[in-house]
Amino acid sequence: MSRYFTKEHEWIEVAGDIGTVGISDYAQGQLGDITFVELPAVGAEFKQGDAAAVVDSVKAASDIYVPVAGSITEINAALEDQPELVNTAPDAGGWLFRVKLADAGELSGLMDETAYKAYVAEL
Amino acid sequence: MNAPNPSGWRPSIGIDSSEEIAVKTASGDRGLALEESLIFELGATGKCGVDFDPPSAEPLPGLAKFLRAAPLDLPGLTEPETVRHYTRLSRQNYAIDLGPFPLGSCTMKHNPRLNEKVARMPGFGDIHPLQPRRTVSGAYEAIAQLADWLLALTGMASIALSPKAGAHGELCGLLCIRAALEARGDPREVVLVPESAHGTNPATAAFAGYRVENIPATPEGRVDLAALKARLGPDVAGVMITNPNTCGLFEPDMKIISQVVHEAGGFVYCDGANFNAIVGRVRPGDLGIDAMHINLHKTFSTPHGGGGPGSGPVVLSVALAPFAPLPMVRRDATGVARLIEESDATGTGHDSFGRMAAFHGQMGMFTRALTYILSHGADGLRQVAEDAVLNANYVLRSLEDVLDAPFAASGPCMHEALFSDFGLAEGFSTIDIAKGLIDEGFHPMTVYFPLVVHGAMLVEPTETESKAGLDRFIASLRSLAERGRAGDEALKSAPHFAPRRRLDETQAARKPVLVWKAEG
Numbered sequence: 001m002s003r004y005f006t007k008e009h010e011w012i013e014v015a016g017d018i019g020t021v022g023i024s025d026y027a028q029g030q031l032g033d034i035t036f037v038e039l040p041a042v043g044a045e046f047k048q049g050d051a052a053a054v055v056d057s058v059k060a061a062s063d064i065y066v067p068v069a070g071s072i073t074e075i076n077a078a079l080e081d082q083p084e085l086v087n088t089a090p091d092a093g094g095w096l097f098r099v100k101l102a103d104a105g106e107l108s109g110l111m112d113e114t115a116y117k118a119y120v121a122e123l
Numbered sequence: 124m125n126a127p128n129p130s131g132w133r134p135s136i137g138i139d140s141s142e143e144i145a146v147k148t149a150s151g152d153r154g155l156a157l158e159e160s161l162i163f164e165l166g167a168t169g170k171c172g173v174d175f176d177p178p179s180a181e182p183l184p185g186l187a188k189f190l191r192a193a194p195l196d197l198p199g200l201t202e203p204e205t206v207r208h209y210t211r212l213s214r215q216n217y218a219i220d221l222g223p224f225p226l227g228s229c230t231m232k233h234n235p236r237l238n239e240k241v242a243r244m245p246g247f248g249d250i251h252p253l254q255p256r257r258t259v260s261g262a263y264e265a266i267a268q269l270a271d272w273l274l275a276l277t278g279m280a281s282i283a284l285s286p287k288a289g290a291h292g293e294l295c296g297l298l299c300i301r302a303a304l305e306a307r308g309d310p311r312e313v314v315l316v317p318e319s320a321h322g323t324n325p326a327t328a329a330f331a332g333y334r335v336e337n338i339p340a341t342p343e344g345r346v347d348l349a350a351l352k353a354r355l356g357p358d359v360a361g362v363m364i365t366n367p368n369t370c371g372l373f374e375p376d377m378k379i380i381s382q383v384v385h386e387a388g389g390f391v392y393c394d395g396a397n398f399n400a401i402v403g404r405v406r407p408g409d410l411g412i413d414a415m416h417i418n419l420h421k422t423f424s425t426p427h428g429g430g431g432p433g434s435g436p437v438v439l440s441v442a443l444a445p446f447a448p449l450p451m452v453r454r455d456a457t458g459v460a461r462l463i464e465e466s467d468a469t470g471t472g473h474d475s476f477g478r479m480a481a482f483h484g485q486m487g488m489f490t491r492a493l494t495y496i497l498s499h500g501a502d503g504l505r506q507v508a509e510d511a512v513l514n515a516n517y518v519l520r521s522l523e524d525v526l527d528a529p530f531a532a533s534g535p536c537m538h539e540a541l542f543s544d545f546g547l548a549e550g551f552s553t554i555d556i557a558k559g560l561i562d563e564g565f566h567p568m569t570v571y572f573p574l575v576v577h578g579a580m581l582v583e584p585t586e587t588e589s590k591a592g593l594d595r596f597i598a599s600l601r602s603l604a605e606r607g608r609a610g611d612e613a614l615k616s617a618p619h620f621a622p623r624r625r626l627d628e629t630q631a632a633r634k635p636v637l638v639w640k641a642e643g
Contacts, residue, residue, distance in 0.1 A: 030577075033628075035629060035632035035633050036632070059571040
């Protein structure tokens with residue numbers, strides 16, 4: 001399993017042809033307390049970079065972009081009652097949705113953890 | 124504000140927090156700081172403050188099925204109880220009549236009392252849109268005079284007065300653009316919105332059926348012209364630009380932006396919410412703009428809420444004028460103002476996209492705005508813009524040594540000063556400064572907007588404030604900035620002197636309690 005990051009601070013962890021998507025610890029820290037998460041419908045199809053979800057915090061509503069193209073296979077239903085999971089466990093229990101990759105080749109355009117850490121350090 | 128007392132003596136005021144713990148009152152009130160219950164907790168149900176005749180036992184024929192099965196459980200209050208309830212609540216509120224209201228992009232200026240006097244004149248205040256037209260010719264003339272002034276101030280060709288607020292005006296402008304494109308058989312799909320635009324702009328474009336695409340801001344806080352040029356094409360219906368923008372800056376490339384958008388076959392919508400900075404100085408028509416709304420409740424001093432509704436007239440270019448919504452007030456060939464309900468014999472209104480509202484708009488706001496315009500005159504309006512910009516720059520330059528001002532190097536700001544939370548101690552943010560301002564007796568500024576600035580604080584003092592008033596505000600904000608930089612823990616729990624301590628906004632958003640229920 002390997003984890004990739006986007007410049008918009010989403011992460012995607014890929015196992016087989018399924019990718020789990022969440023937002024980075026840096027992103028949740030910037031957004032502040034998450035109050036609501038709007039998730040896509042299972043089966044919905046997205047191109048790379050499409051807005052698929054919305055995360056509301058006390059400061060702002062932010063679009064979440066799909067790191068790679070594909071169709072939604074599962075959403076994190078726990079977030080409906082506990083949106084704060086995105087704050088407390090952004091890397092694990094606060095995942096947003098799972099996507100079946102249409103083109104694994106798109107992963108090569110993303111950052112690995114080391115590159116992402118360097119990217120955040122520059123911000 | 125007041126001259127110092129020559130004797131030097133003054134009674135101590137305010138609530139000492141240590142005293143607050145020591146002294147408890149039975150009522151919960153603290154002298155003139157009045158506590159107030161919810162109205163549902165005040166009046167017993169079944170009580171009634173009005174002397175109604177007892178209801179007849181039998182419902183009217185045919186209405187029996189509409190009888191309520193359960194009691195309504197409305198609180199029953201007498202008139203004095205009701206008046207006291209709302210007056211006590213109003214004393215816990217803050218208003219432009221109590222002090223500065225520096226909400227950025229809201230233009231919370233003083234609402235002159237002369238406006239109120241004129242709006243209440245029976246010929247304006249007591250008329251109805253459905254009364255015979257010959258009895259309201261004076262009202263049409265007042266609407267036409269307001270239109271004449273707004274067209275002169277903006278340098279535009281035509282105006283739609285019926286939109287009822289800024290966002291409604293934006294929608295009107297976009298529907299004009301849509302109608303114009305469809306009339307030439309060239310419907311388009313995309314509206315471009317720069318990052319420095321108002322938040323309502325993308326919502327309006329989406330509501331009007333367009334796909335919204337962002338145009339990034341430059342490091343100086345202005346529209347990235349190269350990115351805009353690169354995105355223009357046959358699918359772009361138009362661009363929505365806020366000028367002056369939400370970074371508090373004028374867009375100097377506006378004429379070029381209009382030119383390239385027009386060359387690509389699109390239209391330029393300008394969000395006029397920040398018109399106060401340029402009224403009397405810049406005519407948007409000269410910048411190539413096709414449509415712009417004017418918030419009468421901002422630039423032209425009509426009340427924000429409470430005292431009255433908003434009003435968002437839209438000025439239009441020659442290209443968009445034929446598509447303006449009905450009804451409209453227009454002067455005929457002899458100069459007499461007339462109401463046009465449907466397209467008339469001369470063809471006026473023939474291509475109108477439809478209606479935004481049942482009648483011609485917010486008459487009460489038209490009379491207030493016209494009063495403001497006539498009492499200021501052209502020279503006075505120009506001074507409004509100059510003083511608003513001067514005041515904002517005074518705030519910006521007085522505080523840039525203690526508050527990070529991300530675009531301070533981009534030159535003078537327009538009518539609002541923008542700061543970020545950079546430089547505050549670890550764990551301190553914009554929200555702490557905003558809450559601290561409540562303790563200082565000011566309404567907080569706009570916070571966390573625009574989004575392009577981290578922890579944004581957008582301060583719009585308006586021309587209303589005197590230098591002495593600005594100095595008091597600056598001293599307070601300076602003190603808060605210094606406390607935030609030093610990590611003063613007391614700031615984290617502000618406000619301490621408001622009717623309530625800091626509210627849990629996260630919990631309020633996650634688990635909102637929207638309906639009052641009786642306990643038990």
